[in-house]
Each structure stands twice: as structure tokens, then as C-alpha cells.
Amino acid sequence: MRAVRFHSYGTPDVLVVEDAPEPHAGGGSVRIRVHATSVNPIDVLLRAGHLVQFLPLPLPAIPGRDAVGIVDEVGPDVTDTQVGDVVFGLGGISDTTAEFAVLTAWSSVPPGWSTAEAAAAGLASATAAGALEALGDLDGRTLLIEGASGAVGSAAAAFALAAGATVIGTGRESNHPYLEALGVLPTVYGPGLAERVGILAPRGVDAALHSAPSSSLPDLLGIVGDPSRVVTVIDDQGAARLGLRKIDARNDSTLLRYAAALGQEGLYTPRVDHELSLVDIVTAHTLAEEGSGKVVITQP
């Protein structure tokens, strides 16, 4: 099959399109003919070799953690989908930027989403839903999201708003119209956050989600005042130091079905900023590395 692979860790130009062995569905998994994948920050970190001590990949490796496509093999014990269904979801740590990919968690695609939106939904929505689960009932509460303009943060904002929360979210100023359109009260990140949030939420903030590559975890805890109501999806060391929870994405179909159900109701549309073809994989990873927004890679 045609796949993107890298034979050594390094800059985006280590990525090549070439032939690779086809994977097959094992127990509890499905194989899809991939229509599109998206680039997540972890794909960039893995390709660059920054996680090699914790998550070494057998090389050559295929990047990509999430994908959308049509099911063409169903593994033993799988009863909730069949050959011909279009699903989005999560592979393992890598392996989805290819003609075929094996998914271990999936959901059907809601009718309102484009292929690119479904490709962008997997890891972002599973991470956001898992993180909000840890914060408990948000109905009538005020939630602060650091990184609300990103893929995870915007999914979390949509889910929290659907749950009845008021959401304050940080993002660069050019993303504020996007945040306002979601229903989020926007502010910029960086120094002075507590003062800005205090003006937006004079009665206080009940919970916070840290979903941006920033060192603001102590500020978020200062604003909320209770470590049990602050979670991060990024900062392991900060979480340990401050006695709060770091949440990692679970390959859990329940979380994806929840995201899809909100998609069906028009309450969640995954963020997509760039759509590129598989042959533009080097540009795709370069854009993702620069933090230029969510990149989707479509199969020709």
C-alpha cells in the first residue's frame, strides 16, 4: 500500500511517500481504507524523535494517530460496525497516514461533517471528552480553557457549552472571532490572565482545562483555587508539583460516539485550518510544527 513513512527521526523532510506492508484488523479492531487523516502535535513530536525515550517507534514508522475512512476488514469480536461503514477514529500511537489503517476506537461519521472534519475529530475529541469527564458536571458552571482555539480546546469548549457551562477561552487575538462564533468568551493568553478572567467572570471560575503548550498551570490553579477542578492534557511535571490531574487520551469508542452525537446535533464541528494531499506531507508537518492550525491530509 501507499504510505507516508520515516526511516529516521528528524525534521519534516524525513517523511517520504512509499510502498509499505498492509496492516490487518486483529481482535477488537477494524481496518479502514483511509480517506483522510489529520496531524496532531504528538505526530510531530514522535517524528522529531522528542519522545523516543518514552515511546520508541519501530522504524520505518508511519505517522498519524487518527483517520476517517470506509471499513474494509472487521476483526474478531467486533459487532458494532461492518464492511462498508464510514467511520472516524483512532489507531495506535502511529500508523494512520496510509492507504489502509487499523482503528482500535471508532464511531460513525455524523451527516453534517465533511471528510476533513471527521479526520480532525479523533484524538482532539477523545482528549477533550476525557478531560471534561474528569471535571464532573459543568451545568451552570464557568469553565476556563487555556488553548480554546486549538483542536482539543475547541472540542472541549463545544462539549462544555453543550453541557450547560459558560466558557471563557484563551487564544491569539486573530482567533477571537472563531471563539465568539462558538459561544466562548475570548481572551488572550499570557501575563495578566487572572485580571482579564476576573473581568469576564466576576463571580469566579469553577474549573479549568489546560490544553495549550504554555506554562500557565499555576495561574489556572490560582484562578480556580482547587486542584481537583483543574486538569491538564500536557504538563505532567506541573500536575505532579501542583497536585492536580494530567489526563491522557483514551482509545475509547464511547468518547468518539459522544463527539459524533454532538456533531449530529450541530453542537460540535471539528476545527480544520488546512487541507493538503498526501504528497504534501512535508508541508503538512511543517505547518503543524509552526502551530499554524489544524492540518488534514486527504488521500488522492
Ligand SMILES: NC(=O)c1ccc[n+]([C@@H]2O[C@H](COP(=O)([O-])OP(=O)(O)OC[C@H]3O[C@@H](n4cnc5c(N)ncnc54)[C@H](OP(=O)(O)O)[C@@H]3O)[C@@H](O)[C@H]2O)c1
Ligand atoms: N495528553 C494527551 O493525550 C493529549 C492528546 C492530544 C493533545 N495533547 C496536547 O494538547 C495540546 C493541544 O493540542 P491541540 O491538538 O489542540 O493543538 P493545537 O490545535 O495546535 O492548539 C494549540 C492551542 O494552544 C494555544 N497556544 C499556542 N501557544 C500558546 C502559548 N504560548 N500560550 C498559551 N496558549 C498557546 C493555541 O492558541 P492560538 O493558536 O490561538 O495561538 C491553541 O489554542 C498539545 O500540546 C498536545 O500535545 C495531549
